[in-house]
Amino acid sequence: MTSIPVEDFVRPPERAHPTLSPDGARIAFLAPWKERLNVWVADLDAVEDARCVTADETRNIIDHRWADDRYLIYTQDDGGDEHFHVHRVDLADPDAPAVDLTPFPGARVFTHDLPVTRPGKVVVAINHRRPGEIDLCEIDIASGELTELMRGDGVVGGTLVGPDGSVVGIGQDDDGNWTIDRRGPDGAARTVAVLDAADHPMGPFPTRLTPDGSALWIGRHGHTDRLRLVRLDLDTGVETEVPGHPELDVDTRAQVFPTMPSPLICDRAGELLGVRHSRERQVIVPVDADFAEVLTRLEALSDGDLGAISTDVGRRRWLVSFVHDRDWGATWLYDHLTGQARLLFRSHPHLDPDDLAPTTPVTIRARDGRDLPSYLTLPRGGAGRGSLVLVPHGGPWTRDSWGHDPIAQLFANRGHAVLQVNFRGSTGFGRDHMQAAIGEFAGAMQDDLVDAVEWAVAQGYADPARVAIFGGSYGGYATLVGVTRTPHLFAAAVDYVGISDLATFMLALPEALRPGLGDNWYAYVGDPEDPQDRADMRERSPITHVDRIVTPLLVFQGANDVRVPQSQSDTIVESLRGRGVEVGYRVYADEGHLFSQPENLVDMFRTTERFLADHLG
Numbered sequence: 001m002t003s004i005p006v007e008d009f010v011r012p013p014e015r016a017h018p019t020l021s022p023d024g025a026r027i028a029f030l031a032p033w034k035e036r037l038n039v040w041v042a043d044l045d046a047v048e049d050a051r052c053v054t055a056d057e058t059r060n061i062i063d064h065r066w067a068d069d070r071y072l073i074y075t076q077d078d079g080g081d082e083h084f085h086v087h088r089v090d091l092a093d094p095d096a097p098a099v100d101l102t103p104f105p106g107a108r109v110f111t112h113d114l115p116v117t118r119p120g121k122v123v124v125a126i127n128h129r130r131p132g133e134i135d136l137c138e139i140d141i142a143s144g145e146l147t148e149l150m151r152g153d154g155v156v157g158g159t160l161v162g163p164d165g166s167v168v169g170i171g172q173d174d175d176g177n178w179t180i181d182r183r184g185p186d187g188a189a190r191t192v193a194v195l196d197a198a199d200h201p202m203g204p205f206p207t208r209l210t211p212d213g214s215a216l217w218i219g220r221h222g223h224t225d226r227l228r229l230v231r232l233d234l235d236t237g238v239e240t241e242v243p244g245h246p247e248l249d250v251d252t253r254a255q256v257f258p259t260m261p262s263p264l265i266c267d268r269a270g271e272l273l274g275v276r277h278s279r280e281r282q283v284i285v286p287v288d289a290d291f292a293e294v295l296t297r298l299e300a301l302s303d304g305d306l307g308a309i310s311t312d313v314g315r316r317r318w319l320v321s322f323v324h325d326r327d328w329g330a331t332w333l334y335d336h337l338t339g340q341a342r343l344l345f346r347s348h349p350h351l352d353p354d355d356l357a358p359t360t361p362v363t364i365r366a367r368d369g370r371d372l373p374s375y376l377t378l379p380r381g382g383a384g385r386g387s388l389v390l391v392p393h394g395g396p397w398t399r400d401s402w403g404h405d406p407i408a409q410l411f412a413n414r415g416h417a418v419l420q421v422n423f424r425g426s427t428g429f430g431r432d433h434m435q436a437a438i439g440e441f442a443g444a445m446q447d448d449l450v451d452a453v454e455w456a457v458a459q460g461y462a463d464p465a466r467v468a469i470f471g472g473s474y475g476g477y478a479t480l481v482g483v484t485r486t487p488h489l490f491a492a493a494v495d496y497v498g499i500s501d502l503a504t505f506m507l508a509l510p511e512a513l514r515p516g517l518g519d520n521w522y523a524y525v526g527d528p529e530d531p532q533d534r535a536d537m538r539e540r541s542p543i544t545h546v547d548r549i550v551t552p553l554l555v556f557q558g559a560n561d562v563r564v565p566q567s568q569s570d571t572i573v574e575s576l577r578g579r580g581v582e583v584g585y586r587v588y589a590d591e592g593h594l595f596s597q598p599e600n601l602v603d604m605f606r607t608t609e610r611f612l613a614d615h616l617g
Helices: 008-009 289-299 406-413 433-435 444-458 476-487 504-509 511-517 531-539 542-550 566-579 600-614
Strands: 018-019 026-033 036-043 071-076 085-090 107-115 119-131 132-141 144-149 158-161 166-170 178-183 189-195 208-209 214-218 227-235 239-241 263-265 271-276 282-286 304-311 315-325 329-335 340-346 358-365 371-377 388-392 417-419 463-473 491-498 552-556 583-588
Touching: 008 600, 018 304, 018 315, 026 107, 026 166, 036 071, 071 107, 085 107, 107 158, 107 214, 119 158, 132 158, 144 158, 144 166, 144 531, 166 315, 166 583, 208 511, 227 433, 271 289, 282 289, 282 304, 289 304, 289 315, 289 329, 358 444, 371 444, 388 444, 388 600, 406 600, 417 444, 444 463, 463 476, 463 600, 476 491, 476 542, 491 600, 504 600, 552 566, 566 583, 583 600
Parallel strands: 388 417, 388 463, 463 491, 491 552, 552 583
Antiparallel strands: 018 026, 026 036, 071 085, 107 119, 119 132, 132 144, 158 166, 166 178, 178 189, 208 214, 214 227, 227 239, 263 271, 271 282, 304 315, 315 329, 329 340, 358 371, 371 417
């Protein structure tokens, strides 16, 4: 097995996140400039002659969008603090610097949208007046002029603007249920629909206005376990189910990971072409007859899953990227007029797919009979019982999926099997699987992880004496719970921005985020202001049982993390050091909740691979 340097797994892609201009003549993508990802633009037939149109030397840019054929927009924060601002690039003025369209100190753009029926405008949800109030504003991209559309009034689930200036707000009523409210151009408002709070812990998703603004495409459970897409008529409130997959949920990963493509595949005019569904692998269901033919051609280009898709105004040229476990970021251009396709580039050409390990979907049966959809990555050439790294995902209201995973590939390349488990609470596997996590933090959710390890041992994939756990965010919490509740199970543990104290974590979240906690943290864990709930949260918090930790532990933390503040890691580390338990600790001054600086990622994973080698062999 070829040993691949850590740098090759975590360094920025050579080219990534490509998008096609509306006229189909140019391509924009992210590529390194001064060791940070920036936006580059090229003529479609001369990609090698691309020019860099942004100049961020301190932090990677992670997304960009074409506003039209002249302007690009992108978002950026400061040192990982998640105070995102929206910036504009004028391609007609190559020497002009990028312009911050939201130049308000301390403000955060929570969402930004480019409504197809309001050309030249970007609509943002921003707390520029007061930290705890989110306003809906429209910004003229060319001039930067900001117009307030709706002042913050508790609308926490998102807002959409129709072609006539009407506003559709997704808020919550006094019972915590989600409401779909429409305010017309005349200012009159009414509630169109009410959705059960328990069905949508992170808010309704996906949501998108039809091009004429008369209806809303929205993800709904309703009377079914699976998440379906329905068309909600904003005048009558009548729901019509959009043809979809009869068994799979609509794919909701983009709700938590905004760089992932939307489950709603639309053309430049905003017409719905297809819907992404997912379980073990992605399935796209076309809802447009012409797109069905295009989809067949596109899916024939790779045995991976279709990632980002963009097309020109005439639907002739299609730019597509593929998600794959071993062939990372292959981008193709397809011309539907000629039927021809060509590979433009791969995001990580330095990685040979034959050197990477295949990831296999597996189903694990929990102790109570629940099926746990999971992914197993075995080292190439490995045989028999070896070391295993259990990698619980964050959230927990998200999921693991098949595809490009540098963490799994790094560990597999170092000879460790890797197991990723969609424990109860994970989204994308039906309402029952998600809601089975209510009241089960440090309970049945953790039992699922223990059952997965025992499954791997029973199947002959793991030596029970050589099992480690590595998790970030909620996965970091699960890591700490693992070494306090079942310390015998793990020979080593790595906590990346994990929660150690549930109550103080919830109380420290930014003021603007707290209205949205009712259907997730409060519903699943409890209210930290309630004495009875707080006592239960204390019992479920790793810091309460820190005296049980004997497993060697490694902790990573971002100093600018606004979700899981540094104090969550400081307390656990200080307690262990006071007892003489082995604990390594790294705090990165220029990182937040999700690390992105290449030098920090290299340091983090070099440290981790040495740590695992010391304790797993």
